[in-house]
Amino acid sequence: MAGKSEPVPGERIAIHPRAGTIQLALLAVIAAGLLLAPQFLYPIFLMKLLAFGLFAAAFNLLLGYTGLLSFGHATFFGGAAYFTAHAVKEWGWPPEAGILLGVVGAAVLGLVMGAIAIRRQGIYFAMITLALSQMFFFFCLQAGFTHGEDGIQSVPRGRLFGVFDLSDTMTMYYFVLAVFVLGLLVIWRFVNSPFGMILKSIRENEQRAISLGYSVSRYKLGAFVMSAALAGLAGGVKALIFQFATLTDVTWQMSGEVILMTLLGGIGTLAGPVVGAGVVVTLQNYLATSDFPVTIITGVVFMVCVLVFRRGLIGELLESAFGRRFFAGRRTRE
């Protein structure tokens, strides 16, 4: 988010000499954990975690690296879920083509919404994306192919590339894991590309980026479409995981949820949104059995995060002496 940057801290913590090796080792442990996880945990739950993790990471591409707060990302997530579900169920498309349609559809929606919303900045941007996504919600409520309140149900998972039978839960899990890793790699590459660097410069100081000759609106729009497409990837996969697409995924509450995931995990960090998504999804899963409404918890967590915990879980970790010693000491932003 475009804010005041803090002065460089006086104290410096030396990076651990073998920080690189330790990071690789940690990555290997996480990878092994993800590969083995379905042996110990409910696979559908894990797949939900991965889908929402990717969704939040895609959202963070916009908020964390471009400084644009979109309050309408449910449109891309839920919209793609509808497109994928419709293509797979009604047209008999294979799953990979269905997901691709979801991604393309989300990108087109992102192009339209982005083109309108980037005409204003800051708070207005947030309100415009919210209003446009509410419009999309009403469209989905009335359009025929979404089946209104019922949603698209019993979507077949099909055979991936005609070979892998996704109705097998384990096959599906590894497919979702592959999509998740691929999505994160794309985000990582994107953020560290020259394009990503320009986005960060826009976040830091838009006026200066303009004066340097960058066509800021075009870069913003590019980031918006990219973020929408990746959110669409998550949405399309989600439709196949749960085998349905419903109105819930296009509501503004969903847009709010993804903001919370990112905020809780750490805005502008690569792992933060995924961790945040993990916490939120786990919490929802846990609370689903009690009659205590999730919205109260969500709201209070939101308030607490904004008031005292703006760096998020991963942000705080990176900021701590431990994090700076082992993770190159990169300062995160509030």
Add this chain to the structure above:
Amino acid sequence: MTMIFGIPIQALMGQLLVGLINGSFYALLSLGLAVIFGLLRVINFAHGAQYMLGAFAALLLLTVGGVNYWLALILAPLIVGLFGAIVERTMLSRLYQLDHLYGLLFTFGLALAIEGTFRYFYGASGMPYAPPPQLTGAVNLGFMFLPIYRGWVVIASLIVCLGVWFMIEKTKLGAYLRAATENPVLVQSFGVNVPLLLTLTYALGAGLAAFAGVLAAPIYQVSPLMGTNLIIIVFAVVVVGGMGSILGAIVTGYMLGVVEGLTKVFYPEASNIVVFVIMAIVLILRPAGLFGKDA
């Protein structure tokens, strides 16, 4: 039966009235949003929740305390305003130094927490609130029957909107407020208590939302979610109007309410989204909004 553009005049007038009533709520709410935003630079996402709190305050005052409508019309905004003041003083005021988006996110969380709490205790279904006996019944205007309460809503909201506009533009307190909007540091150096002004402004905005809530209680049912969808439409209204001008917020509110009402007559399928479509068109043609000063 008299017809205009192939539509019976009764239907047209009926929807026009509905539009005018919705417009009254849009105007009251977008006015509150604009006043708060002008000084605090916070988009108050909890505005819908405060509207709902107003309606609930009226309902609870009646069922628990036996307080009638007229007294509730004054008491409920005061209660919600006090609540707003406490929230501003204890929490919101800590966020002024940060990016404005944090104010939006905080009030979003606040709205979720309030609505979730009321939903937990009162369920999601609406509860009726009877209009006061003085305002029941209808008058025959010749071309249509006008329910008296609905006429009252339009008049009451007009009076309050114009009153707030007068207070901001013509009184000394309003002058302080406008000056603090321009340059808070300078105004504070003149000895005006700006933090207090900020608290009062937030309380005023919350009170206005609550007033709208009490007005709405007899028309719509009192339910925890009554403000949720409304606030998003009001955001669109605010974007269309541009938050630069108080009068702009009021005029745009009524205007879009009427447009929405007319859409219900001529093309009902689009009535849910017409405000958003207008917002998109305005943004393309005039990004600063109809009454906005800067982009």
